[in-house]
Amino acid sequence: MTAPHQSDVLIIGGGIMGCASAFFLRQRGLSVTLLETDLVGRQASGTNFGNVRRQGRPLYQLRLANRSIAIWRNARELLGTDVEYLQRGHMRVCYRDKPEIAAKMESYALDAGQADLDLEMLSGNALRSRFPFLGPEVLAASLSAQCGHANPRLTGPAFARAAERLGAVIHENCKAVSAEKDGGDFHVRTADSREFRAPTLLVTAGAWARTFVEGFGETAPLTSRGPNMCVTEPLPYAIGPSIGVATPDTVESIYFRQVERGNLVIGGSMQNQTFPEDYRVYIDPANSLGQWRQMQRLFPAIGRVNIIRTWSGIESYLPDDQPVMGPSGAVSGLFYAFGFCGAGFQLGPGVGETMAELIATGATGIDLSHYRIGRFAQN
Structure with a gap:
């Protein structure tokens, strides 16, 4: 039997949230394995409008949006490729x-x-x-x-390839079908019978996150729209x-x-x-x-x-039009970033940097209280 693949952090979902998280985790020196069912950036991250906008968001979300816009402005240098970001307003x-x-x-x-x-x-x-x-x-x-727009078809893959250049391991056409925690490690199995292990698991699976959330005894009433x-x-x-x-x-x-x-x-x-x-x-x-x-x-x-x-494409939505982002309320070492309700493209780089900061240090300067998964817990 083939030995499980081991890393510091395992990510399920290769959209912009997962790929940006992988990139910034590698910048912090953590080993990362990312599993994507299809091709990176293929679903909501690659089929959306491409808006890099901050206005119209809740005021409490602007700090995260501002963190993200700083990354967008430096995207070409940071990623080593052009994602067609235009700061034209x-x-x-x-x-x-x-x-x-x-x-x-x-x-x-x-x-x-x-x-x-x-x-x-x-x-x-x-x-x-x-x-x-x-x-x-x-x-x-x-x-x-000071806002603008970019090409969503290029952005997710650009973060993925930049993460790979830093040493992240990305498996495309690799569908995760189950995830559980056994002792200190999470065990994730794929449709082709491979097993991956890590002490930290980040779920960025968009419209497909609910299976993993419920597997860990939590709930998120996700729906999807195109x-x-x-x-x-x-x-x-x-x-x-x-x-x-x-x-x-x-x-x-x-x-x-x-x-x-x-x-x-x-x-x-x-x-x-x-x-x-x-x-x-x-x-x-x-x-x-x-x-x-x-x-x-x-x-x-x-x-x-x-x-x-x-x-x-397939975008994920939650009833209050806000994502789930931050640590699990039930399982230590488990983190979420999904359900961005058709408004996640601009936030993606900032989400990746924030999740990497949270996972690597245990804290972040971004207020995540509005995005707790516990808000959906049944009383």
């Missing part, structure tokens, strides 16, 4: 029929300024002169000039910030960005049904048509542009 807009949203954005901007997030409020002629393509329904906007994504033919490059609609109405919640090649990447509005047990999600044509109608409200001239590709 991020803008939220609201429509005229919801003026109360503009008031909330104003209030948020004042509070966020205390957390090192500078937001510029725009309306009227100032907004129209800078963004003349916006539709007549747009009332006001909040612009974060973002509706598309990309247009290339246009002359003219739009710097990524732009999204701030609204409580899911159908209206459209967003888009332009890459340097000129294509517009579009997401938001309705989401698709997922089949995580089969690792599949299917685009609903009605969702794509509805998304396109919403885009024309925000950017009327886009109606003359061609869509060249659509796609989706």
Whole structure:
């Protein structure tokens, strides 16, 4: 019988959270083995919109988002490759029929300024002169000039390869099927009958984390949804910030960005049904048509542009729209980082650095109290 593979830390899940954690753990000198069912960065981490935004997050999350943005700004040098991070800004807009949203954005901007997030409020002629393509329904906007966007297809793999160069061992096409703790070590078995051991286990398995959580006697009511994504033919490059609609109405919640090649990447509005047990999600044509109608409200001239590709992925969600992040409440040496509710891409590098700090030192300067898994414990 082959001897189990041993390391200091074992990670289940090779999205941006797991790969960034592996990278920063190796920077701290811990040996790391990461298991990924498919290919690294293939699921939610590689199929999302690519927003590197801080505004719109809960104020208590901004310290983590700020930690992450510092890594994004240094990503090319840190990872040794270009993940197409563009610091061209991020803008939220609201429509005229919801003026109360503009008031909330104003209030948020004042509070966020205390957390090192500078937001510029725009309306009227100032907004129209800078963004003349916006539709007549747009009332006001909040612009974060120091945020941006990046290519999600490149980012997870970039962290994985950088971690490997530092000595991490990454197994792709390696599905973990069970995890248990025996004595001082966690034992993880895979679908191809391999066994891995480590005194520390980090679960970053996204929509598939629930199996492992419940195996350790805890609960997290995860569900999954598929973002509706598309990309247009290339246009002359003219739009710097990524732009999204701030609204409580899911159908209206459209967003888009332009890459340097000129294509517009579009997401938001309705989401698709997922089949995580089969690792599949299917685009609903009605969702794509509805998304396109919403885009024309925000950017009327886009109606003359061609869509060249659509796609989706499997994202994990929790009832309070906040992730699980931090130590297990039941098992020592067990840590979690999953359930980022469609808003984890920007946070990914900061999550990796924070989890590495927590695992290596037993503490972190980031407040994780809002993300405790114990909040879902049954009374």
